[in-house]
Amino acid sequence: MRSSAPKLADIAKAAGVSIAAVSIALNKTGSPRVSAQLRERIIQIAREMGYKPNELARALAEKRTRLLGLVVPMRDPIFFNQFIAQALSGIQSALMRRGYNLLIFSPTGKPGRETRDQMLESRFTDGIIFINTRSCTSQDVNKTIDELQRAQIKFSMINSYYGKAPINYVGVDDAAIGQAAAEYLAEHGHKQVAFFSGSSTLPGHQRLVAGLRKGLAGYGLDLPQDRIGCTGYERAEGIRILDRWFANKRKRPTAIFTADDQLLLDFYDYAEMRGISIPGDIAVLNRGNTGSSDHLRPRPTTFTIPTFRMGELAADLLIDTIENAGVLPQRVFLPYELIPGSTA
Numbered sequence: 001m002r003s004s005a006p007k008l009a010d011i012a013k014a015a016g017v018s019i020a021a022v023s024i025a026l027n028k029t030g031s032p033r034v035s036a037q038l039r040e041r042i043i044q045i046a047r048e049m050g051y052k053p054n055e056l057a058r059a060l061a062e063k064r065t066r067l068l069g070l071v072v073p074m075r076d077p078i079f080f081n082q083f084i085a086q087a088l089s090g091i092q093s094a095l096m097r098r099g100y101n102l103l104i105f106s107p108t109g110k111p112g113r114e115t116r117d118q119m120l121e122s123r124f125t126d127g128i129i130f131i132n133t134r135s136c137t138s139q140d141v142n143k144t145i146d147e148l149q150r151a152q153i154k155f156s157m158i159n160s161y162y163g164k165a166p167i168n169y170v171g172v173d174d175a176a177i178g179q180a181a182a183e184y185l186a187e188h189g190h191k192q193v194a195f196f197s198g199s200s201t202l203p204g205h206q207r208l209v210a211g212l213r214k215g216l217a218g219y220g221l222d223l224p225q226d227r228i229g230c231t232g233y234e235r236a237e238g239i240r241i242l243d244r245w246f247a248n249k250r251k252r253p254t255a256i257f258t259a260d261d262q263l264l265l266d267f268y269d270y271a272e273m274r275g276i277s278i279p280g281d282i283a284v285l286n287r288g289n290t291g292s293s294d295h296l297r298p299r300p301t302t303f304t305i306p307t308f309r310m311g312e313l314a315a316d317l318l319i320d321t322i323e324n325a326g327v328l329p330q331r332v333f334l335p336y337e338l339i340p341g342s343t344a
Contacts, residue, residue, distance in 0.1 A: 006049040014045050022046075068095065068318065069128035070104045073135045078104075082261055082292040083307055087131055087158055090311025098319050100126075126322045127154035129314055132161060134233065137201045156318040158310050160203040168317040169331045170310045174204045174287075177303050177336050178211020178257075181285055185255045186219040188344065190283060194227040194245055194253035196238075196263050205230070208259060208287070227253060231263065238266045246274065255283040255344060261292045264300060284343040301341035306334050 008026075012019045017038070024034045025042040034042075070091065078084045095102055103125060130148075132141055141157075145165050148155050156168035185193050195212055197205050213223050229241035246252045258264040264286045271278055278284050278298055286293065286302040293300050313332060320327045 006046075006051045011042065011046050011049060011051060014049065015042050017042065026051075064126050064322065065124065066100050067125045068100055068102055068315065069125040070102055070131070071128055072104070072131045072133060073140075074133050081133075082289050083159075083305075084131065084133070086289050086292075086307035087311035087314075090308040090313075091129060091315045092311075093308075094312045094315035094319070098316070100315075100319060127156070127318045129311075129318060130155055130157045132157065132159045132203075134198050134202060136160060136203075138203045138206075141203065154318060154321050156314040156321075158314045162203055162207060166329050167331070168314065168321060168329045170314045170317070171333060172305050172310075172336050173333045174207035175211035175214075177287055178208040178213075179215035180211075180336075180338070181257050181287070181303060182212045182215025182221075182223075183218065184338070185257070185283070185285060185344065186216060186221060188255075188283070190255040191221055192227075192251075192253045192255070193221070193223060194229065194256045195223060195259070196241070196256050196267060197228065197230050197259040198233050198263065200228075200230050205259065212257065231266070233262065235266065238263075239270060242267070242270050242274075246276070253282065255285065258284065258286045258288075261286070261288040264288060264293060264296075268296060279343050286343075298342035301344040302339045304337050304339050306336075309334060 008019050008022045012022045015022065021034055021038070022042055024031050025039040026046060068091075070088070072078045072084055074081065074084070078088075092102065105128075128148075130144060136144075141161050142163060142165075145157070145161075145163070145167060149165075149167075156170070158169075159171050160174075161167075161169050161171065182193065193212070193216065195209065197208070199205060209223070209228060216223055227245070229238075229245070231238040231241060256267065258267055264284070267284065268278070270276070271282070276282060284300060286300045288300075288302045288304060289307045290304045293302060313334070317330055317332075321329065
């Protein structure tokens, strides 16, 4: 029985090669100095011997910390938010697979964008992942990108960016989701559609409105301004908006599209409070995270966003950029999926 953890020399002896060859095989996967066949044999021997690399020594040799920073600008605790929790799970999955660790930076200063303190803190990492949240206006997002690029910090961004900067970005096409939602509701006979949203300053809101209007226009319908309700994620404001919509039975909407899972929950609470039947009195179509609303009854009809995959891919893109200087940034819009329910 081995009395201590195996070292590179032990692996080299078992493989019949030099210590340098073992180091190259385990730490420099792109090097041509070790053949693919020999590399695979060395890796297999290391695995069988239970070898675990010394991360500090590896980081010093590579001149990297193997740490990535995560910035999530929110006023509320981030782990209560399903979107953030799912994205973080995807990020962690990629980091575990590729041998990196994660630091989470709490927001300071102005919520909504990268702050000077966070930029200084991020110098201790190889790069950062920035998640745009409901605190981030279009101006905040553009300012964050500009500051990170000028500081020459490697980064990737998740969610709600529709500009043209050459960055690593992963998101969904909210205009396409809005259009698909409008077409779905119109095809199911709804002519009076309302949009229940968070804030008019958010890039995602603006794209969803544009898509809804485009989709409805194809059926000779429109989305008037008074059928767009922005709650600011305040319960009292949501109730006020919904009371206004439902005050007149002849003019009330026949279908509501909710911009995210939190707003969907708010509407379910309102419907229960006012004795409104879903879908008997009102059809509900949602844009949400995969699996987040499975516990609701009736089960909501939802355009789902692959949030876990967004986090996973954003981490992989950033690590590719860190490990390979010639890799160009990629902008990826992931596909959404319509999950049938009982509400629309």
